[in-house]
Amino acid sequence: MDGGYYRSKQVIAFLVPALVFFLAFNTYPLIEAFRMSFYNWNIVRPENSQFVGLANYMKAFSDPVFWTSMKNTVLYALVTVPAQMALGLLVAMFLNFNLPGTKVFRTIYYLPVISSWVVVSLLFRYLFNGEAGLVNYILVDLLQIFPSYVSWFRNASTALFVIMLLGIWKGVGWSMVIFLAGLQGIPTELREASMIDGASSGQHFWQVVLPILRPTMGFVAIMLVIGGFNVFTSVFLVTGGGPLHRTEVLLTYMYYQGFERLNFGYGAALSYILGIIIFVISVIQLRLFQKPVEM
Secondary structure, three states: OHHHHHHHHHHHHHHHHHHHHHHHHHHHHHHHHHHHOOEEOOOOOHHHOEEOOOHHHHHHHOOHHHHHHHHHHHHHHHHHHHHHHHHHHHHHHHHOOOOOOHHHHHHHHHHHHHOOHHHHHHHHHHHOOOOOOHHHHHHHHHOOOOOOOOOOOOOHHHHHHHHHHHHHHHHHHHHHHHHHHHHHOOOHHHHHHHHHOOOOHHHHHHHHHHHHOHHHHHHHHHHHHHHHHOOOHHHHHHOOOOOOOOOOOHHHHHHHHHHHOOOHHHHHHHHHHHHHHHHHHHHHHHHHHOOOOOO
């Protein structure tokens, strides 16, 4: 009895600091932000903040920049998530053959994942610089594909292309690791059985591998969608949401409203709108990928 009581006190002693940290820096800010979203928040004198009810939430639906940021966020997720999943699965299947140098290639593909978002964002900003960028030098001076240098960040479509390319490049390694773990968990007996039944490599992939990987694909898709809707650093450092807010995404627009315009109430409302969107999409994805595997 005494030993169990002593162990319980030890467990509590280890849990309490983490719990206090979580409540102080996670739960409390969430509750406070939710409260702020119903006010025209006065950052200098919070007690003088004006209660506006749902006005901040309703304001978003008539805000053209909000819809631009929503469109860009959805477009970013629609492009980067399938690309990361497809390329990650392709690389994982290649590395699953355990060819010579496989460990080296695993490290190379995973390096972008552990690289700092700040570093790689500034690197891409330099690479796609309109005047002295390496990409323009290769495309114009070396390969002569384009007649003149491209101002990548002065046009919204080309700027978003660079941001999406950065997101795909940085995320492929993470998808690769998860898919590789799933592929290595498939019993070799299934491969042998499908070969005995006369199945080709393509039939084995579509009818055996993909169905087994469905839960893994569901997990990867959910995590990538959440990450896609939370894109911030690359947009903030590469374009800053410009030109004229045309490359804004939801998080950068929230930052702009909260920390540049000091409109904390509206920024908090935008954060909860984003949270609701991510929650709904995640629930839909869970339902789609929780279907039983049919062999």
